[in-house]
Amino acid sequence: MSSFRIRSNDPIAPSVFRMEVEAPDIAKYRRAGQFVIVHPSGGRERIPLTIADADPVAGTITLVYQVVGRTTAEMALLPAGGDLGDVAGPLGKPTHVENFGTVVCVGGGIGVAPSHPIAQAMKSAGNRVISILGARTADLIIMEREMRLASDDVICVTDDGSYGRKGLVTDALKDLLDDPSAPVNLVVAIGPPVMMKAVSELTRPYGVKTFVSLNTVMIDGTGMCGGCRVTVGGKTKFVCVDGPEFDGHGVDFDGMMRRQRMYSADEKVSYQAFLKEHGCRLEERIRELKRG
């Protein structure tokens, strides 16, 4: 039985953690755009997390996750040196990488993390990479340094204007699309579904190809359960084996967002039960950000 030892697990933004895990095979085989299924312990859910980075020499992968429910909260409490439980992957189809010309990577919130390996891969394929990092407010902008290393240019955008440009990622993207001197050949958008939908709607009239990376509810992640299904171009597709990346212009985002709500009430019950027992420890962990 392989063990997935945690090298580090630290907060990098409010409620957002970065975990480095020993997973030599995954580190060696993963490609940009792929994900893993994490199952921290028996009784917990199996959740898909996109691989934010990997070091094949050290045999580690990096996962960036936001505490949104019981499973991610439990992950936040795991100490360095501990065991992550079950990690299966790399799963999903890798990003289609080639020299497109100019690629804009739009990352919203923790969507920046999965954008990172894609920006890296697009850059190594010879593309000019412009990354737009968006968040509600300054301290929620993550991985700016890493994204600068992987991109030719980085534009930060915050809803409240506390950092970078004030507004939405679509405002910054629109300016790029409208610039006749530097055509955009591809947009890769990863973030909350509403953001991916808005980006896809924005690029559609420009005829700019737009990839989005979907993160739907999954169980096995290997093409068995069908829970992750989404309608793309009028056809049922499975995010785990047909995706996670799809042509944003074909995705039925409204249907997907509706299905994402299926378990909201139950998830709340699980999370509340967890907080009742471990809420103080979780707050303590989240507060480490300020001290660190």
Add this chain to the structure above:
Amino acid sequence: MAEKLTPRQRLAIPPVPMREQDPLERRRNIREVPFGYSPEEAMLEASRCLLCRNKPCIEGCPVAVDIPGFIDLVSQGLFNQAAELIRKTNCLPAVCGRVCPQEEQCQAVCTVAKSHKDQAMSVQIGKLERFVADWDREHPVDGDGDRAVKPTGRKVAIIGSGPGGLTAAGDLADAGHEVTIFEALHRTGGVLVYGIPEFRLPKDIVEFEVEGLVRRGVNIVTNVAIGKSKSVDDLFAEGFDAIFIATGAGLPWFKNIPGEDSLGVYSANEYLTRANLMDAYRFGDGSDTPIMRGKTVVTFGGGNVAMDAARTALRLGADESIIVYRRSLAEMPARIEEIHHAQEEGVRFELLQDAVEIVADEAGWVTGVTCQKMALGEPDRSGRPRPVPIPGSEFVMPCSVVICAIGNGANPILTEATPAIETGKWGNIVADPVTGRTSMKGVWAGGDIVRGGATVILAMGDGRRAAESINEYLRTGVW
């Protein structure tokens, strides 16, 4: 049995029924439905076997268990010996005794049934096999399973830990090869743990069988999806001499009717996986896996999986669980026993109807299914009468959960990554029906990835024949 019975005396004994949980009680718990035979009941049932000379039952068994041989031992009270005899050709008797379609296999050809001209009168081979396996598990004999095997130094990889993979692993380990099973999920057993519900196959029985394989030297690596985590070529590069692919069922089919992406619509795979593998039965009590517990649950389909889903719905608290099937009861592919159990528990069968639309409220939650009545027409290619829609017969059946149990396609993960393995029109792997050899040298395949939706025992038969062929290949080097 002290005195020898005459055939006439044997034929006069009626089949011994297996005691079961009361239907109205069991529909609300996940414990196993039948209680099993007592030793006395098993010996009485065993004495019904005529020990006939032509033994048609052995030929009816996909893994050719010596059925009269083990039944004779049971009639003498030699239960552990009976178990040992079964295990010579069947490494999962406790599983097969529960889930094999005996009425279509060994029991279908039983001489006792023929003498009575009544299939229901056959020797209850499945129940006896189950009794023997359970007895042997609960009353182990010292030294049991300590078969000294000379290591061959050859390595075999098995992809998938379902019934096909487990059977092949057992046979290959017994032949002295170093066997490693790669499983994509976190738990071992494939469909035996994620698909077949606890009330039909308790999970501790599967665990016991898997532990037995581990004791016999089989390595099990979980969380590895071959084709993604590593490739078939990587396995050869790691020193494996032969590979058996038994990855099982793939992407669930949906009906492609409007409303199928509404909230509350499941594939049977997802519904059963949530309930079984992820313990949604115990949500809030050690499990975080939610599952929608509708008051009225409608399941599409007429196979064993549909029965499992409909019966699981009752156990998750549904007031009403309804099967919608487009043909009549006579054409239903599910085992008679499963249909019978479902009926006893109160599952409602709405036959000769087909769903044409799933209706949802404004927020997207399922509120019902629009069904259309069907009539039976001329036989189609499957030989069954084709269901023909009756125009204007549509009506809405209110419900809040819909489960689609109409079958699976092939899983694309391994085959997409391994172009050297030939696949058929539907993406299933093409394998020799006798040996299980694929188009790629050193690679065998069996079970649902080859057959599409089949049964546990057919997958086991494939595993057994592939193991034989692998042994031969490793001995001779001839592909």
